[in-house]
Amino acid sequence: MKLYDSKTSPYCRKVMILAFEAGKADQLDLDYVSGSAVAPNTMPIAVNPLGKIPCLVRPEGPALYDSRVICAYLDDLWGMGLYPTGGRRWDTLALEATADGMLDAGLLWVYESRLRDENMRHQGWLDGQQAKIARGLDALEDRWMAHLHGPLDMGQIAVGAMLGYLDFRQQVGEWRDGHPSLAAWYSRFAERPAMQKTVPVE
């Protein structure tokens, strides 16, 4: 299977963390691409009309895109059980959506501050995206610590990838301040081999 990938994309990192946790990373043929909505460059627009990564080309059927779809597919294919059944399933999905939404805010912030011409930048928009990340951090600290300390699931992987991205882009200052439980959880989680093998690099 070919995975359109990037070492800076936190969404791609979610897929690669899952693959390393499964011990199946060698089954993914990685094609590193780059681009944006403004300049798609090598992004896989032929198989993903949205021009976004990650994008997985399967032996059968259309390419899969959106990290959540790809992760659910690989989890099913490899029998990982990272999307548990029963009540914990909905918590896991909500946690993954929270982390992904924080990533969306982070990425919009990066695009606004890097791609848009300086005289067109909207400070209120940038502040609004940072506020989403700040509220997300508070929610994780206040409401999600018990879940984060439970058995490994896709919600935890998404939070790990998201916090790694905050460290990588440094866009919300020191996120550990005011979030001691989350910081302690992350320092342990970041030691996992799957996390170590997928540290973002420019």
Ligand SMILES: N[C@@H](CCC(=O)N[C@@H](CS)C(=O)NCC(=O)O)C(=O)O
């Ligand atoms: N919801 C998508 C977001 C993917 C995404 O935005 N990826 C970025 C790279 S980090 C991208 O492809 N950007 C190119 C663009 O927006 O055109 C997912 O979870 O996969």
